[in-house]
Amino acid sequence: MPEPDTLTSPSAMLERMMLIRAFEENNCALQAAGSAPGTCTSVGQEAAAVGVVAALGPNDLILTNHRSSGHLLARGADPGRILAEIMGRSTGYCKGKSGSLHVSVKELGVILTSTIVGGELSLATGAALSLSLLGGDAVVACFFGDGAACEGIFHESVNLAAVWNLPVLYVCENNQWQAFVRRDETMLIDQISSRAAGYGIEGLTVDGNDVQAVHQAASRAIRKIRQTRKPILLETYTYRQRGHYEPDDQNYVDPKELAAWVAKDPIGHLKNKMLGEGTISAADIDAMQKRVHATVAKAVEFAQNSPFPDAAELTTDVYA
Amino acid sequence: MPEPDTLTSPSAMLERMMLIRAFEENNCALQAAGSAPGTCTSVGQEAAAVGVVAALGPNDLILTNHRSSGHLLARGADPGRILAEIMGRSTGYCKGKSGSLHVSVKELGVILTSTIVGGELSLATGAALSLSLLGGDAVVACFFGDGAACEGIFHESVNLAAVWNLPVLYVCENNQWQAFVRRDETMLIDQISSRAAGYGIEGLTVDGNDVQAVHQAASRAIRKIRQTRKPILLETYTYRQRGHYEPDDQNYVDPKELAAWVAKDPIGHLKNKMLGEGTISAADIDAMQKRVHATVAKAVEFAQNSPFPDAAELTTDVYA
Amino acid sequence: MPQMIVNQAIAEALAEEMRRDSRVVMFGEGVATKRQELVAEFGKARVRNTPLAEAIIAGTAAGAAATGLRPIIDLLFEPFICYAMDQIVNSAAKLRYISGGQFSFPMVVMALTGCGWTVGAQHNHNLESWFVHTPGLKVVMPSTADDFKGLLKSAIRDDNPVLFFTDMVLGYQAGEVPEGEHLVPLGSARIRRPGTDVTIVSYAKMVHTCLQAAEELAAKGISAEVIDLRTLKPLDESAILASARKTGRVVVVHEASRMCGVGAEVAAIVAEQAFASLKAPVVRVTGPDAPPPSSYALEQAFMPQPARIVAVAQELASGEHPHA
Amino acid sequence: MPQMIVNQAIAEALAEEMRRDSRVVMFGEGVATKRQELVAEFGKARVRNTPLAEAIIAGTAAGAAATGLRPIIDLLFEPFICYAMDQIVNSAAKLRYISGGQFSFPMVVMALTGCGWTVGAQHNHNLESWFVHTPGLKVVMPSTADDFKGLLKSAIRDDNPVLFFTDMVLGYQAGEVPEGEHLVPLGSARIRRPGTDVTIVSYAKMVHTCLQAAEELAAKGISAEVIDLRTLKPLDESAILASARKTGRVVVVHEASRMCGVGAEVAAIVAEQAFASLKAPVVRVTGPDAPPPSSYALEQAFMPQPARIVAVAQELASGEHPHA
Numbered sequence A, B: 001m002p003e004p005d006t007l008t009s010p011s012a013m014l015e016r017m018m019l020i021r022a023f024e025e026n027n028c029a030l031q032a033a034g035s036a037p038g039t040c041t042s043v044g045q046e047a048a049a050v051g052v053v054a055a056l057g058p059n060d061l062i063l064t065n066h067r068s069s070g071h072l073l074a075r076g077a078d079p080g081r082i083l084a085e086i087m088g089r090s091t092g093y094c095k096g097k098s099g100s101l102h103v104s105v106k107e108l109g110v111i112l113t114s115t116i117v118g119g120e121l122s123l124a125t126g127a128a129l130s131l132s133l134l135g136g137d138a139v140v141a142c143f144f145g146d147g148a149a150c151e152g153i154f155h156e157s158v159n160l161a162a163v164w165n166l167p168v169l170y171v172c173e174n175n176q177w178q179a180f181v182r183r184d185e186t187m188l189i190d191q192i193s194s195r196a197a198g199y200g201i202e203g204l205t206v207d208g209n210d211v212q213a214v215h216q217a218a219s220r221a222i223r224k225i226r227q228t229r230k231p232i233l234l235e236t237y238t239y240r241q242r243g244h245y246e247p248d249d250q251n252y253v254d255p256k257e258l259a260a261w262v263a264k265d266p267i268g269h270l271k272n273k274m275l276g277e278g279t280i281s282a283a284d285i286d287a288m289q290k291r292v293h294a295t296v297a298k299a300v301e302f303a304q305n306s307p308f309p310d311a312a313e314l315t316t317d318v319y320a
Numbered sequence C, D: 001m002p003q004m005i006v007n008q009a010i011a012e013a014l015a016e017e018m019r020r021d022s023r024v025v026m027f028g029e030g031v032a033t034k035r036q037e038l039v040a041e042f043g044k045a046r047v048r049n050t051p052l053a054e055a056i057i058a059g060t061a062a063g064a065a066a067t068g069l070r071p072i073i074d075l076l077f078e079p080f081i082c083y084a085m086d087q088i089v090n091s092a093a094k095l096r097y098i099s100g101g102q103f104s105f106p107m108v109v110m111a112l113t114g115c116g117w118t119v120g121a122q123h124n125h126n127l128e129s130w131f132v133h134t135p136g137l138k139v140v141m142p143s144t145a146d147d148f149k150g151l152l153k154s155a156i157r158d159d160n161p162v163l164f165f166t167d168m169v170l171g172y173q174a175g176e177v178p179e180g181e182h183l184v185p186l187g188s189a190r191i192r193r194p195g196t197d198v199t200i201v202s203y204a205k206m207v208h209t210c211l212q213a214a215e216e217l218a219a220k221g222i223s224a225e226v227i228d229l230r231t232l233k234p235l236d237e238s239a240i241l242a243s244a245r246k247t248g249r250v251v252v253v254h255e256a257s258r259m260c261g262v263g264a265e266v267a268a269i270v271a272e273q274a275f276a277s278l279k280a281p282v283v284r285v286t287g288p289d290a291p292p293p294s295s296y297a298l299e300q301a302f303m304p305q306p307a308r309i310v311a312v313a314q315e316l317a318s319g320e321h322p323h324a
């Protein structure tokens, strides 16, 4: 059984963010070429995935949603099996029954992925209750969007975790968009973390484009949750650089706003910082780029050569 | 068509609270005698009903829930028709189809009463949207409990009213109980109004056993809502003196806590204050007591002499 | 055999299964307050009150079920389940399939429903057919104390989400319950009264109404077989078909509204697979297409009554049904 | 007659009804972004984006409907309606009755569903039978552009809550739509192809599958009548019965799961009221009791295919059905 990855060094985090970017941009290319169905990408949000997941231990659990490739890859999932799932192949993590929208990888602790906005919030408390009652100090990291924070289940989930002392790190990736709706059309507040007080728990907002800041904040929060068993709401303030789903012409997006955020791209940001510090060289980056592209190419080959599921699979896995 | 009552003087407010108390205690007696089904009473919470409703104008709308007698009577509803509804008679406000749990009186603007906890929160935004689009400066007063504030729909309703500028006064009667569960088992905070900040709106808590304080706070809030069209969350901090439903032995209630709150009873509080100020005499109170009992006696007579609905009514009013 | 009321049978099933398996936990609004005996025996960690929040109660159950616990939740009254449909249908019922079989969801959702307490349409709405229609779920709706106990125990041991519905007036109805371990398997109907002329298929409290009708029919020389479905999903098709093929005449009785109800399913199964044996139209006797009213007078009129069942069965047996 | 795709027919119906009646408003997640033409013509007050919050979207619609507006809401994909079941079922569908007729709820709930886009079980779940089962609601599920337009206009004018479901692959399917005011009344089925040997009852995109099957059957000398239900509640029982009585053989086809589906209702109606005319078992051809899968290969296998319908109709017509 594969072990979840632990990414500690800045260069490991950088390379993983580059892998996520390459993987998702390749998905877009496959979609544009008609070789794969559309997907939701996390382009611009890789720092949240890598920063938080790098702070988790091997027994911790992750819940995620429709925009999950980053979380999965940060955790060490096989890009080939993710892509096979996206392409509906039987070698996909869910045998092709999921498709891109709800990929779970139980063996890595990435469980119960749901594309119902708020689904991960529904389920996180239960996973944490199991952890609580079955012992140990593991925690649940629950990734959701600013849109999910508008759903009633956000309120119910965070409140229950608070009163039941459940070990959940709620990670709200506030990417300023909810499909085709601007976040500021959906709430009067700017930071979702300001809602934490209403549940009597700690909330904080971190620069979601700075993977090291995210990692530091997440590590602190997770350490605290392991001790106190109380939930914390961590918001990564960031931006969705591509459309909601591929393809999406983004004609509803203000190009200036987008450009300003692209300039703060988390991968570019870390590259520049490390180059400036001298902790990485241009050649190192080139080598990384080659490696991630090779990984993606292998994934494509694996997925494209994988068979579709047999029709008999239609009615298996319905009941236990 | 009857006009909603406007109660301005302290003595009018006192007498109306006494009517609510007498009406509900009579319901308990009828239930105990087997002459009527059980009901949820608002004993101890009359100040919220009378204080808020007295601050409303004739075109304003009210939404309420399973614990509605106080709101209905404060608005001027006919106790006979409420009781007839409770007893399943065709002269009830809903022809007996509702029973006690969801009594609406459209002609008085008490609309869409729901016994689904949070139902009134679901519907208040829509009523306010109608008021907004159809013009005028009317507002919606939406009464709900601390339990309803745990439902996801609270979050969705208040947030939508905030972003859409809907004229809703959210009145949370925090009576420390949610059926058979203590409020402090269900949230880490003490005051529901502290959640307002998370929606970017104003929230405030008022002594729910002081009808004048409630009235003043509600009047201010309503004036503000008429001008700004922004919702406000007003919490009346109070206590449910009787059981959740009749009959209920309340064996799960701490008798000391109950006694402390009974000592702060809103009717006793106002009586004492007015007697102290000399704005009312013992004889005045006696006369009030006689009047409210006579009103209740008339209501009982009306309801008991009313017919049950005809079986043909079973399938009317399903579709418009 | 000891006599006990249905509520007692339920309480015994819960306690026995919690004793047997430490992964069984129970929570809901007032569960800890109302089930002090379970708190006393199993502790506050396993028996919990919750905030008023049906969606997260069900979601927590689903999440816990997928990760090692076996939760039982009490959602009180069936209409309140409307707040938890996403968690039950989109998560608990589907995520096993969606994940390619990675997870299972051993959980039980309890709720009351049915006419008799004049509580009106927001506390009483027989929604069982919604869940029968939904892949991934099981649905149980017993009629007698022994079955309440035996089926609830099986539901708790089942590895799938089970909706366990109690007709609210049955709570205080007494019946014999076998001593010791008593399990009733899910998916098996029970012949409540054997007969040869007409089959009456029903479930939950309507079974008692049907038995009364069968008694009256017997007095008129008509031998009615009464089948208590007990589990609505999986449905015991073979029991239904065996009886339909024997009698050639079928009446289905339930309180839920007619359209797309369980009666429609039973009628459709019979009309396909017992067609060759049918001697008469398949007739449904159900509640009307209206929300359940509160007023006692109307609520009684909502429920199918023995007289109507008797009349239908007589028409079928005599060949005088208008569509025969 | 002008040709247009279904999405265009829907857009025209919305615009025409908003033009006709200023009380018609529309909102939902992305509605204002995606329907710029409506915003341009009717303004931001009447055409709105919402937060991601299906429950309050539906609740707001119900509250607004009861107080003078005529809201249309777009809940995007059918499984998302699970978040709004309380507002649709416990409020919009019941509060007219509960209040003794004081309120009415003229509102339309739109959503997409159905196989074809490989979106998987949390975007695709044919739930129409839940709403058909529920008193107080109406349910529409058209198959062609003209009916989309005419039925949506009627739904908007109806004084009751109407669920209006669109099989997602139909959005880009073109068809002729009459010019000028085009209304199709709710509750009336349409004979898509007349025939004498067997009746095939269906709705939504499966109608096209059935027409293909009918074509193949014609080549084999079997004359199939294809009925498009169009409205599922109220259901056009007389159209179903007239055809069933004429042909004596009925197949019901839908993509939704079988148990307690609309097919069960149709079969039950036929088995009761057309019994005397039936020459063969009533057979359902439906999706399996499984959540819809994503993988293209599996998703195609989920949908009833013409070959299966042809095979069943042939069996019935030839008297060779295993249960004939």
Ligand SMILES: Cc1ncc(C[n+]2csc(CCOP(=O)(O)OP(=O)(O)O)c2C)c(N)n1
Pocket (backbone or CB within 6 Å): A066, A067, A115, A116, A117, A118, A144, A145, A146, A147, A148, A149, A175, A177, A178, A179, A240, D029, D052, D054, D076, D080, D083
């Ligand atoms: C309950 C539900 N409503 C709507 C959708 C359609 N939808 C999918 S993702 C999305 C936007 C979600 O926004 P957010 O939570 O901020 O996450 P993001 O996509 O920005 O990562 C929407 C509306 C859905 N999948 N589920």
Ligand SMILES: Cc1ncc(C[n+]2csc(CCOP(=O)(O)OP(=O)(O)O)c2C)c(N)n1
Pocket (backbone or CB within 6 Å): B066, B067, B115, B116, B117, B118, B144, B145, B146, B147, B148, B149, B175, B177, B178, B179, B240, C029, C052, C054, C076, C080, C083
């Ligand atoms: C959705 C829903 N869940 C549960 C109930 C059962 N119930 C009725 S009132 C009530 C307590 C409500 O508490 P709160 O909102 O504080 O109002 P209060 O009764 O204290 O006035 C409960 C649990 C219900 N009617 N609706």
Ligand SMILES: [Mg+2]
Pocket (backbone or CB within 6 Å): A145, A146, A147, A173, A174, A175, A176, A177, A178, A179
């Ligand atoms: Mg977002």
Ligand SMILES: [Mg+2]
Pocket (backbone or CB within 6 Å): B145, B146, B147, B173, B174, B175, B176, B177, B178, B179
């Ligand atoms: Mg309360």
